Each structure stands twice: as structure tokens, then as C-alpha cells.
Amino acid sequence: MNIPYTVEERPDTGLYNAKLGVWLFLASEVMLFGGLFSAYIFLRFGAPAGAFHEWGQELNVPLATFNTMILITSSVTMVMSWASLKLNDFKKFKLYMGVTLLCALVFLFIKYLEYTAKFDHHIYPSTNTFYAIYFTLTGLHGLHIIGGMAVLFYLWLPGNKMWNSDPEQFTNRIEIVGLYWHFVDLVWIFLFPILYLL
Amino acid sequence: MSNSHDSSDIKNHIKVYLYVFGALAILTVLTVAASYLKLSDGEAILLALIIASVKGSLVAGYFMHLISERAMIVWILMLTSGFFFVLMLIPMLSYIDQARLG
Amino acid sequence: MSNDHNHHEESFFRKYIWSTDHKIIGIQYGFTALFFLLVGFSLMMVMRWQLAYPETRIPFVGSIFGDDGILLPEIYNSLGAMHGTIMIFLGIVPLAVGAFGNYLVPLQIGAPDMAFPKLNAASYWSYLVGGLVMMSSFFTEEGAARSGWTSYPPLADIEVGQTIWLIGMIFLITSSLLGSMNIITTIVQLRAPGLTWMRLPFFVWAQLVTSFLLVLAFPPLEAAAVLQLMDRVVGTSFFLPSGLVVSGELMEVSGGGSPLLWQHLFWFLAHPEVYVLILPAMGIVSEVIANNSRKPLWGYNSLVFATIFLGFMSFIVWAHHMFLTGMGTAMSAFFQTTTMIISIPSVIILSALFISLWGASIRFNTPMLFALAFLPMFGIGGLTGLPLGLAAADIYLHDTYYVIGHFHYVVAPGTIFGLFAGIYYWYPKITGRKMNESLGKLHFWPSLLFMNGIFMPMFIQGLAGVSRRLWDGGLEYAHASGVFHWNEFMSISAWLLGLAQIPFILNVFYSIFRGEKVDNNPWESTTLEWSAPSPPLPHVNFETLPTVYRDPYEYSLPGRNRDFTPQSEPKKNK
Numbered sequence: 001m002n003i004p005y006t007v008e009e010r011p012d013t014g015l016y017n018a019k020l021g022v023w024l025f026l027a028s029e030v031m032l033f034g035g036l037f038s039a040y041i042f043l044r045f046g047a048p049a050g051a052f053h054e055w056g057q058e059l060n061v062p063l064a065t066f067n068t069m070i071l072i073t074s075s076v077t078m079v080m081s082w083a084s085l086k087l088n089d090f091k092k093f094k095l096y097m098g099v100t101l102l103c104a105l106v107f108l109f110i111k112y113l114e115y116t117a118k119f120d121h122h123i124y125p126s127t128n129t130f131y132a133i134y135f136t137l138t139g140l141h142g143l144h145i146i147g148g149m150a151v152l153f154y155l156w157l158p159g160n161k162m163w164n165s166d167p168e169q170f171t172n173r174i175e176i177v178g179l180y181w182h183f184v185d186l187v188w189i190f191l192f193p194i195l196y197l198l
Numbered sequence: 199m200s201n202s203h204d205s206s207d208i209k210n211h212i213k214v215y216l217y218v219f220g221a222l223a224i225l226t227v228l229t230v231a232a233s234y235l236k237l238s239d240g241e242a243i244l245l246a247l248i249i250a251s252v253k254g255s256l257v258a259g260y261f262m263h264l265i266s267e268r269a270m271i272v273w274i275l276m277l278t279s280g281f282f283f284v285l286m287l288i289p290m291l292s293y294i295d296q297a298r299l300g
Numbered sequence: 301m302s303n304d305h306n307h308h309e310e311s312f313f314r315k316y317i318w319s320t321d322h323k324i325i326g327i328q329y330g331f332t333a334l335f336f337l338l339v340g341f342s343l344m345m346v347m348r349w350q351l352a353y354p355e356t357r358i359p360f361v362g363s364i365f366g367d368d369g370i371l372l373p374e375i376y377n378s379l380g381a382m383h384g385t386i387m388i389f390l391g392i393v394p395l396a397v398g399a400f401g402n403y404l405v406p407l408q409i410g411a412p413d414m415a416f417p418k419l420n421a422a423s424y425w426s427y428l429v430g431g432l433v434m435m436s437s438f439f440t441e442e443g444a445a446r447s448g449w450t451s452y453p454p455l456a457d458i459e460v461g462q463t464i465w466l467i468g469m470i471f472l473i474t475s476s477l478l479g480s481m482n483i484i485t486t487i488v489q490l491r492a493p494g495l496t497w498m499r500l501p502f503f504v505w506a507q508l509v510t511s512f513l514l515v516l517a518f519p520p521l522e523a524a525a526v527l528q529l530m531d532r533v534v535g536t537s538f539f540l541p542s543g544l545v546v547s548g549e550l551m552e553v554s555g556g557g558s559p560l561l562w563q564h565l566f567w568f569l570a571h572p573e574v575y576v577l578i579l580p581a582m583g584i585v586s587e588v589i590a591n592n593s594r595k596p597l598w599g600y601n602s603l604v605f606a607t608i609f610l611g612f613m614s615f616i617v618w619a620h621h622m623f624l625t626g627m628g629t630a631m632s633a634f635f636q637t638t639t640m641i642i643s644i645p646s647v648i649i650l651s652a653l654f655i656s657l658w659g660a661s662i663r664f665n666t667p668m669l670f671a672l673a674f675l676p677m678f679g680i681g682g683l684t685g686l687p688l689g690l691a692a693a694d695i696y697l698h699d700t701y702y703v704i705g706h707f708h709y710v711v712a713p714g715t716i717f718g719l720f721a722g723i724y725y726w727y728p729k730i731t732g733r734k735m736n737e738s739l740g741k742l743h744f745w746p747s748l749l750f751m752n753g754i755f756m757p758m759f760i761q762g763l764a765g766v767s768r769r770l771w772d773g774g775l776e777y778a779h780a781s782g783v784f785h786w787n788e789f790m791s792i793s794a795w796l797l798g799l800a801q802i803p804f805i806l807n808v809f810y811s812i813f814r815g816e817k818v819d820n821n822p823w824e825s826t827t828l829e830w831s832a833p834s835p836p837l838p839h840v841n842f843e844t845l846p847t848v849y850r851d852p853y854e855y856s857l858p859g860r861n862r863d864f865t866p867q868s869e870p871k872k873n874k
Contacts, residue, residue, distance in 0.1 A: 003413055005489050014268040017415040017489050023271050024481040027278040028519045034285045035523030035565055039538065042289035042561050053239070061230065068226050076219045079261045083215070086208045125536045129556040132536035136527065182261040189253045192226075193246040197233040270488065281516050281615050288564045295628035 007169045022176045026183050033187055036137055040194065043129045053198065055130040058123060060114060064196045067110045068188065074103030075185040078178045085171045090163055093174075097156045100181070104149045111142055134195050141191060144184045151177050218260045225253050310838075320417035321839050325424050326403030327730065330723075332424075333395035336431060337716075338801075340386035343379045345798055350376060351773035352791035373771040377446040378461065380769060382434070384449025385465070388577070389472050390431045392711065395719055396580035397476070397514070398427065401483050401507045404726065407829035407836060408501050410492025410846040410868075415485040423478035430471030437464040448769070450566060453539035453559045457531045458546065466529045473522045480511035487511075492828065494848035498604070499867070501827045501852045502590075502597060505604050506583030509611040513572040513579075517615065521569035524562055531557075538562075560625060567618035575614045577711055578678070579607065581718025582649055585671040588721045589653055591825045592668040593660035594863055596853040599652040606645035606652075613642040623691045624698050632691040639689035646682055650675065666740030670721035673748050674714060681709030684759065699769075702762025705755045713751040720747075720804070727808075728822045732834040733815030739807040746800035753793030757786040824864050826854055831868050 004010070005017050013020070044052045081096035118124075118131075125135040155173060162170040229249040237245065259265040264272070316324060349358045350371040357369035366372040371379075406414055414420045437444040445465035447456035456462050487508050491500075500508075527538040535554065539562045542555030590597045597603065619627065619635040653675060662668065684706040687693040697703060720743075727735045764783045766774040773787045774780030821830040832842045846868040854865040 003415060003417070003490070004411075005415075010489050013270050013488060015270060015489065017485055020270065020488055021416060021419075021481055021485045023274060024484055024515055025477075027274055028477050028481070028515045030278050030282055030519075031285065031516050032519035032523050034282045035520035035568075036527075038285045038288050038520070038565070039523070039527060039561055041286065042292075042558065042564075043538070043556070045289055045293045046558055047556060050239070061233075065226065065230050069223060072219065072222045072226065075257060075261055076215055079215050080212065083208050083212050087205050125530060125534045126554045128554060129537060132530065132538055132554075132557075135534075136530055136536075140526065179262050182257050185261075186254050186257045189257065190250050193229055193233075193250050197229065197246055198243055277512070278516060284615055285520060285568065288568070289561075291631055291634075292560060292564070292627065295631045 007166070007172065016172060018172060018176050019179075022179050026179065029183060029187075033137075033140075036133070036140070037190075037194075040133050040137070043133055047129055051128075052130050055128055056134075056195065056198070058118070058121065059134075059196050060117065061196050063110055063114060064192060067107055068192050070103050070107050070110070071185050071188050074100045074107070075182050077103065078181045082171070082174045082178050085163075085167075085174055090160075094156065094160070097152065101149060101152055101156060104145055104152070108142065108145060111138065137191055137195065141184065141187055144187070148177070148181050148184055152181070214260055218256050221256060222253055225249055229253075315838070318421070320413075320421050322402050322406050322414045322417065322420060323730075323836060323838075323841075325420050326399050326401075328424055329394050329398035329402060329427070330400075332428060332431065333391050333399055336386050336390040337392070337395070339435075340383050340391055341798065341801075343383045343386070345794055346371065347376060347379050347383070348787075348791035348794045350771065352788040354772040354775050371771075374446060375443070376771045377448075377769075378438075378444040381445045381448050381451075381465075382438070385434065385445070387711075388449065388573070389469070390427075390434065392577050392715055392719070393476065393573075394427055396577065396715065397483070397507070397510060398424065398479055400503075400580055400584065400719070400722055400726075401479070401511070403730070404829060405483055405486055405504060405507050406490065407729075407832060407841055408504050408827055409487060409490060409495055410828045410842065410848065411486060411490035412840045412842070412845065414482050415489055416482050419478050420482055423475045423482065426471050426475035426478065430468045430475060433464060433468035433471060437461055437468070440464065450570070451528065451562075452566075453528065453531070453562050454541075454544055454546075456528065456562075457539055458551070463529065463532050466525050466532070469525050470522060470529075473518050473525070476514050476518055480514035483507055483511040484515065492846050492848050495828075495867075498601070499848055499851055501583075502586040502600065502603055502607075503580075503583035505607055506579040506586075509607050510576050510579045513576050513611055513614060517569045517572035517576075520565050524565035524569075527565075528562065560622075563622050563625060564618070567621045568615075571618040571621065572611075572614040574707075574710070575610060577715050579610070581674065581678075581715040581722075582607075582653075584718045584722035584725070585674045586653060587827070588667045588671040588725050589656055590853045590855065591725075591823050592663045592665065592671070593657055594663070594855045595656060595660045596851070596855055597652065598655040598658070599648075600851075600853070602648055603652050606648040610642065610645040610649075613638060613645070617642050617689075620689050620691075620694070623694045636690050640686075643682065643686060643689070650679060650682070665724075666735065666737055666744060667721045667725035669741070669744045670717045670724065673744070674717045674721065677709055677713035677717060677751070681706060681711075681714050684709065696765075697762060699767050700762035701758040701766050701768050704768050705758030705762060708755045708758070712755065713748070717747075717751075720744075723808075725823070726829075727811065727815075728818050729829055729832075729834050729836070731812055731815065732817060733811055734818050734822060735807050735811045735815055739803040739810070743800060743804040743807065747797060750793045750797035750800060754790050754797065757783075757790050761786055821866075824862075826864050826866050827852055828867055831866055 003017070005015075007016060009016050077096045077099040081093045081100065084090075084092035084096060123131055125132050155177060159173075160170070162173070229246055232245050232249070233242065235242075264275070319325060319328075346358060346361070346365065355370050358365060358371060363369045365375050402414065402420065406412070440461070442460035445451070445456075445461045446459050447462060451462065451465065487500075487504060527536075530536045531538050531540065537554045537557040539559050540551070540553045540555060540557045541559065542553075544551040544553055544555070586597055586603065617635060617638045619631060620639045623632055684702070688697060688703060688706060724735050724740055727733070761774070761780070761783045764779060766777070766780045766783060774784055818834070820832065820834050823830070828846055828848070829836075831846055837843065848867045849870050850865060850867055852867060854867075856863045857865065
């Protein structure tokens with residue numbers, strides 16, 4: 001017996017199971033990062049006036065701006081890879097997915113450069129509350145990137161056999177992981193100004 | 199599984215994705231530029247958050263297809279954002295309260 | 301998910317251990333959670349020795365809690381912290397949501413399984429790992445966490461044992477999140493044809509609201525756990541203020557943090573968590589009462605809407621746990637108002653269940669006895685909570701035994717009685733045999749008596765001002781001297797309560813083999829799970845997936861030839 005609505009949509013909700021599932025997961029992620037954002041505001045209020053802004057001056061804005069662009073690009077290539085499957089163009093899917101993964105790697109590499117630059121200047125999470133929340137937020141975000149990359153890589157190479165056996169479900173899977181990937185991008189869109197610019 | 203889309207539909211989508219990409223790039227530059235303006239703290243925060251919200255809405259609306267998503271998903275997200283704002287109230291409430299006490 | 305066609309060929313391991321069948325996972329959850337409940341209860345029985353007979357040797361256990369056989373204060377703290385943690389996160393939530401939710405939700409909505417069977421298994425194994433991590437902390441050099449189940453910093457940031465607790469919590473939270481997403485998706489997507497929202501059994505509604513609370517309230521605690529882990533492992537100061545003095549010495553911390561932040565994030569979860577503990581029990585009790593009063597539930601719609609409203613409100617009452625933190629009057633006023641408001645839906649639910657009994661010819665079997673006992677016990681727990689919701693009264697009562705009495709009435713004779721009712725009620729569905737009634741009554745009556753014996757005197761002690769968490773139970777304080785003797789009474793009650801669980805344990809195992817064999821619907825119930833075979837078929841549950849034609853509780857309707865009409869029975873054409 002198969003579980004109903006794994007691939008096809010349930011008529012009254014208009015959804016297949018995994019789509020509802022992933023949105024619920026993203027809802028919980030909103031609350032997870034919400035807790036951390038809340039901590040950020042709490043600590044910012046609690047710090048001496050202007051201190052958060054001043055401490056943040058050490059961060060490398062051009063590098064982070066570049067990283068923002070990289071992540072946005074990866075989001076576009078992600079959605080393009082899904083659209084390629086919709087157009088039955090498997091080659092383009094592989095290309096776009098590859099670019100997405102490459103962008104993610106570049107993002108992590110730049111993050112690594114930023115972290116090591118901080119450590120070289122003897123800036124650690126324990127330096128002050130700004131760097132505490134900076135490292136926690138970007139670290140957790142980085143873990144989300146790594147987790148997402150693992151899934152993307154699986155679907156890019158070993159998992160893509162499903163395209164031949166069940167193309168519809170494979171396309172759904174790409175849509176689901178895409179939703180997650182865009183969400184990670186969306187979190188960064190908020191992290192970038194609050195950590196680097198304000 | 200929106201197999202109801204035919205391929206011309208998807209091609210239109212792709213055009214939209216590229217426009218959104220352009221808009222996101224421009225807004226990123228804008229938000230960095232704005233941080234160099236001589237704004238007061240409050241104004242800077244407001245401006246940065248507005249730009250970030252616009253960018254976020256673009257990603258959620260178009261890349262994540264929320265703009266045409268089913269009612270069930272929209273309801274769940276509205277519920278979530280409600281509680282998200284309650285969470286954001288925590289620090290506000292406690293500091294406003296302490297400020298009142300002096 | 302589609303490779304389950306050959307389920308008759310599954311190996312033992314695949315079928316019973318590494319299973320993706322919601323029923324097996326539900327049973328795994330059930331037994332693990334019952335085991336942890338027993339462990340958590342045992343810790344408390346040890347603590348109660350110290351409270352009844354301070355600084356005397358504990359019998360039977362030798363010197364494992366202290367070199368001369370006397371319970372050491374720091375171990376007392378560990379036992380207290382772990383009792384709370386185990387009971388809530390390893391016992392009741394997994395039993396109420398993991399076991400009952402898993403086993404019954406797909407059956408009650410007429411689905412072949414959960415929406416994501418593999419995720420379901422992952423959620424159980426994550427729970428088990430979290431549980432084992434928690435338990436392993438007892439055997440480390442540092443010992444288990446000592447900072448209460450609430451883990452308030454700065455104490456929790458600097459006291460030993462806390463790191464393992466935090467790691468365990470992250471596993472447990474992950475498990476709950478996976479499980480609750482699964483339950484929501486299952487309820488929304490896999491309802492049988494004809495099972496509209498207002499035809500759902502109330503138990504399913506309770507599980508749905510509970511799961512939403514878990515999905516939205518647990519992540520902030522996960523965030524807080526990550527922050528506390530950062531504080532402990534890499535030396536940040538999220539929760540440590542500058543200039544912190546411990547034992548007369550200035551601590552070297554980077555500072556700038558706030559202990560209040562933890563309390564906000566913690567209670568943002570932990571108040572909804574209270575409803576996570578109570579709602580599934582209310583769901584179970586409603587099913588049992590409707591069935592054994594042979595009447596439709598009174599006010600089904602109000603029950604549903606009250607439950608949804610309760611869910612909403614539970615997110616904006618958290619700071620009533622924090623009146624003592626010196627927060628200002630504006631905050632206090634806001635949160636005591638919302639707290640008074642949230643008592644309204646609770647009262648609606650309780651009243652509807654009471655009114656359902658009116659004029660019924662009640663069958664007093666064991667599940668019904670537990671369900672009936674739930675009502676006044678939860679009532680006492682709820683009503684004693686009102687003074688705690690008002691800042692002025694709370695400031696006096698908050699750190700006393702009164703609070704312990706209050707929330708134990710809600711959770712122990714409240715929720716746990718609800719869960720017992722559920723076990724007795726659905727046991728025939730799981731095994732095809734009923735549990736023994738005589739042993740059941742031998743379990744019920746002493747449990748009811750001794751539960752009250754433990755918790756009622758706590759109100760007396762609390763009103764006298766005896767602080768909770770004291771290693772010697774208040775022996776050193778003059779104001780406690782008048783009520784100190786109650787400790788012995790409460791402790792003896794607790795040990796007798798432990799003895800009273802023996803008939804239950806015997807009954808569970810005895811009845812698997814020797815219980816009275818029954819047909820698929822021994823209680824003559826209306827909901828869908830009873831139209832499945834007992835036990836339901838592996839991976840598919842029903843011989844043919846049911847269609848629903850009517851409301852959930854059509855009992856004793858006039859003009860019918862039986863006093864119940866199953867939901868899956870088609871309406872006759874007139």
C-alpha cells in the first residue's frame with residue numbers, strides 16, 4: 001500500500017505531502033532564527049549605546065557584499081534548475097545544479113576567509129556580545145548551507161537516477177530542496193545588514 | 199507538482215526569475231550604499247530593514263512561489279509570522295519596561 | 301515509501317526494530333517512554349527519602365548517592381533536575397505525542413500510515429539517542445545536570461554536568477519537531493474521504509493543536525540551548541552579565557549578557573509545553589468519556605474552538621513564570637491578564653466534559669475510571685494555578701511547594717491518568733485482548749488515593765511558605781516546623797504509589813498472552829480505528845481504506861437499532 005498524495009496533489013488542499021512538510025519545517029526554522037534574532041536585539045539594547053555598531057566595524061563589508069551576491073546567484077540557479085526539469089531539459093538541470101553547488105562552496109570559502117581573518121586579529125566569540133551573536137548566527141547559517149549542500153549533491157549526482165524512474169517525484173524533490181535553499185538565502189538577506197551594516 | 203504549467207508558462211517564469219535576480223542585486227548595492235549615508239541610528243535600521251524585507255519578499259514571493267501558493271501554506275506562514283513577532287517583542291517589552299522604571 | 305509491497309517478507313529486524321510502520325514506532329515510543337517515566341519516578345522516590353528522614357541512610361541502594369549512604373546535596377540537585385527533564389521530555393511528551401499520536405492519529409483518520417514513515421522512524425531514534433545521552437550524564441565524572449529542568453543561568457552556565465544535558469536536549473527537540481511536522485502533515489493530507497474537519501475525533505484535534513505548539517515553540521528553546529552551549533563551550537556571555545560574583549569572587553567572563561534572555565526564550569517554549577502535556581490527555585479523556593457515557597460529546601464545536609484558542613493564547617502568557625524576576629508592572633499587568641484569559645478555554649473544555657456525563661448511563665470500566673478521575677484532578681491543578689497567574693499572589697507562592705503541588709496536579713494525576721485511560725482503552729486494538737479489569741482497578745484506586753496523598757499536602761506546606769528545592773525539606777527553617785511532618789506522609793504515599801504501579805506492569809505483560817480475547821470493536825465505539833482489525837494490518841491498517849459518512853460520536857441516537865453508529869457506516873437512503 002502506498003501513502004496517498006506523495007506525488008499527486010490532494011484535491012481539497014492542493015498540496016502533495018512533502019510540500020506541506022517542508023513548509024512546516026521552514027516555519028520551525030523561522031522560529032529558530034527568530035529566537036536568535038530576538039537574542040540579537042536583546043543584546044544590542046543591553047550593550048552600551050553605539051557599541052554594537054562600533055564592534056561591527058571590524059567586519060569586511062565588501063567581502064560580505066560579494067558573498068551576498070553569490071548566495072543570491074545560487075538561489076537563481078536553484079530555481080532555474082527546477083524550471084529546467086519542468087521543461088524536460090535534464091542537461092540544463094545538471095548544469096544549474098552544479099553552479100548552485102559551486103556558489104555554495106565559494107560562499108563557504110569566503111566565510112572561512114572571514115573567520116580566519118577574525119581569529120588572526122584575536123577576535124573570538126568570547127570577545128564581546130556582538131561577536132558572540134555574530135559567530136553563532138553565521139555559524140548556524142553556515143551549517144544550514146553545509147546541510148543543504150549535502151542534499152543538493154545527492155540529488156545532483158547519485159540521486160538523479162530517479163529522473164528516469166519517476167520524473168514527477170524527482171521534480172518535486174528538487175522543488176522541496178529548492179524551497180529550503182531559498183529560505184537559507186532569505187535568512188542571509190537579513191543577516192547581512194544586521195551584522196555587517198548596522 | 200504543478201504539472202498544470204505548460205512550457206510557455208515556465209518560460210515566462212524564467213523571465214521573472216531573471217528580473218527578480220536583477221532587483222535583488224540592485225537592492226544589495228543600495229543597502230550597502232545606504233549604510234554610508236549619514237543617517238541616525240533609528241533611520242539606518244529602518245531603511246536597512248525595509249530593504250531587507252523587500253528583498254526577502256521577492257525571494258519568498260517568486261523563488262519560493264508564495265505569490266501563487268495554496269491557502270493552507272499561507273495560513274501556516276501567517277500563523278508563524280504572528281508568533282515570530284511575539285518573539286521579537288520579548289526584548290522590546292523588557293527594555294521598555296525597564297526604561298519606564300528608570 | 302513505495303517499496304512496502306512485500307511486507308510479508310520483512311525480516312524480524314526490519315519489522316520490529318528498524319520499522320517504518322507507525323504502529324511499531326508508536327509501540328516503541330510507548331515502551332521507551334513508560335520506562336523513562338519509571339526512571340524519573342524512581343529518582344523522585346530517592347529524593348523523598350531525604351525529605352522524609354533528612355540525613356539518614358537510604359535503604360536498599362547502598363552508597364551510590366553518597367559515601368556514607370546519605371544523599372549528598374549536589375546529587376539531590378541532580379536528581380531534581382533530571383526528574384523534571386525525564387518526566388517531561390523523555391516521559392510524557394513522547395508518550396502523549398510520540399506513542400498515542402503515532403499509533404492512533406493515522407487509524408482515527410483512516411490512513412494507511414503517517415505521511416513520512418522514514419521521518420517517523422528518524423524521530424523515534426533521535427528521541428532514543430537524546431534519552432541515552434541524558435541518562436549517560438549520570439555516569440560521567442561530573443554527574444548529571446544540577447540546575448533544575450529549567451536550567452536558569454548564570455547557575456546553569458557555570459555548574460557542572462549541563463553540557464551533556466544541552467546536547468541531549470538538542471536531540472530531543474529535533475525528535476519532537478520531526479514528529480510533530482509528520483503528525484500535522486498526516487492530519488491535513490491523509491484524512492479519509494468524507495472526514496471533514498468538523499468530523500475529526502476530538503483526540504485528532506488535540507494532537508493537531510499540540511503539534512503546532514511543538515513546531516512553533518520548540519525552536520526558540522533550541523536556539524537558547526545553542527546559545528547556552530556556546531556560553532559553556534566557547535566562552536561567550538549570552539547569559540552572563542558583567543561583574544558576576546560567584547562565591548565571593550568576581551568571575552572572569554566577557555560579560556554583557558543577560559540571564560533574563562534565557563528565561564524569556566525558555567518560557568516561550570515551556571508555557572506552550574504545558575499545553576503540549578495536557579491537550580493529548582484531554583483528547584484521550586474525551587474519547588473515553590464519549591464512549592463510556594454512550595452519548596455524543598457535549599459541545600463538540602466549543603471543545604474544538606476552545607482548544608484552538610488555547611493554543612494561540614499559550615504563546616502570550618509565558619512571562620507569568622517570571623513575575624519574580626523584577627520585571628515592571630506594565631509587563632506583569634499584561635501577562636496576568638492574558639493568563640486569566642487562557643483559563644477560560646480550559647474551563648470550557650473541562651465543563652463540556654463534565655456536562656457530557658449528565659444523564660448518561662456510565663460504564664465504570666478501568667479506562668473510564670481514569671478518565672473520570674482526570675476531571676477533578678485536572679480541575680484542582682487548574683484552579684490552584686489561578687493565584688499563580690496573579691503577580692501579587694505569585695510573588696509569595698512562586699518559590700514554594702505550592703507551585704510543585706499545582707503543576708503536579710495538572711501533570712501527574714491529570715495527564716498521566718489521561719494516558720493510563722488511553723492505554724487501558726486502546727490496548728485491545730493493539731493486542732486483540734483486553735487488559736484485566738481486576739488488576740486495572742487494583743491499579744486505579746490506590747493510584748488515585750496516593751497521588752492525592754503526595755500532592756495535597758504540598759499546598760499546605762507551600763502556603764506556610766516552605767521553599768521548594770531544599771535538600772532538607774525546610775528542616776532548618778522555623779516557619780517550616782509546623783508543617784514539616786507532612787514530608788513523611790507524602791514520602792510514604794509516594795512509595796506506595798510506586799507499589800500501586802506493579803499491578804499495571806503485570807497487567808500489561810500478562811494480558812498480551814492471557815487477556816480476554818475480543819473482537820475488533822470491544823467497546824462498541826464509533827471512531828475509525830475500531831473498524832480496523834485488532835491489531836491493525838502492518839503498513840496498511842485497514843482491509844479497505846474507510847470512507848466517512850457521519851460525525852464522530854453518534855451514540856444512543858433515537859431510532860437506531862444499536863446505541864452506536866460507526867463513522868464509516870453509510871447513511872441510509874430515505
